Amino acid sequence: MRALIYITPKEGILDPQGLTVGKALRNLGMEEVASVRMGKYIEMELPKISKKKAEEVTKQACDRLLANLNIESYKFEIVEQS
Amino acid sequence: MRALIYITPKEGILDPQGLTVGKALRNLGMEEVASVRMGKYIEMELPKISKKKAEEVTKQACDRLLANLNIESYKFEIVEQS
Numbered sequence: 265m266r267a268l269i270y271i272t273p274k275e276g277i278l279d280p281q282g283l284t285v286g287k288a289l290r291n292l293g294m295e296e297v298a299s300v301r302m303g304k305y306i307e308m309e310l311p312k313i314s315k316k317k318a319e320e321v322t323k324q325a326c327d328r329l330l331a332n333l334n335i336e337s338y339k340f341e342i343v344e345q346s
Numbered sequence: 347m348r349a350l351i352y353i354t355p356k357e358g359i360l361d362p363q364g365l366t367v368g369k370a371l372r373n374l375g376m377e378e379v380a381s382v383r384m385g386k387y388i389e390m391e392l393p394k395i396s397k398k399k400a401e402e403v404t405k406q407a408c409d410r411l412l413a414n415l416n417i418e419s420y421k422f423e424i425v426e427q428s
Contacts, residue, residue: 270387285388289407296403298391305352305387306367309380321378325371 265310265318269326269340272303277335306330309345318342347392347400351408351422354385359417388412391427400424 273279286300331338355361368382392400413420
């Protein structure tokens with residue numbers, strides 16, 4: 265299985281990197297960009313286990329290491345390996 | 347419109363952060379994790395423009411600033427704002 269994990273700053277948490285990138289894009293002429301939020305995208309390979317087990321391991325990985333739950337939230341999906 | 351952008355290291359490009367995170371997860375007992383690749387997930391708000399225009403602006407943003415095309419590839423989707 266493969267886990268696709270999306271981690272974003274929580275609503276209401278200041279995202280200085282996103283503010284900076286948004287400003288830079290507008291300075292480059294892309295004035296349509298109202299705001300940007302920067303998060304992380306993580307692909308995790310979990311071979312030879314069931315989808316249920318892969319979900320358990322991915323949740324544990326997010327809770328214990330990948331996401332800072334004070335300021336970030338996460339969602340993930342488990343897909344068959346291509 | 348809202349653009350959801352996923353940036354990943356290209357195949358064959360060394361991803362030291364991913365290697366480190368994978369090792370850390372195995373050290374924490376998640377031995378099912380074979381490998382990890384770290385990328386970026388970016389949400390960009392593009393109010394009051396068409397889907398076609400949003401696609402153009404997003405492609406330009408990725409090509410000119412968000413992704414380093416030498417070592418990263420990107421994909422994105424445009425969704426209605428929720």
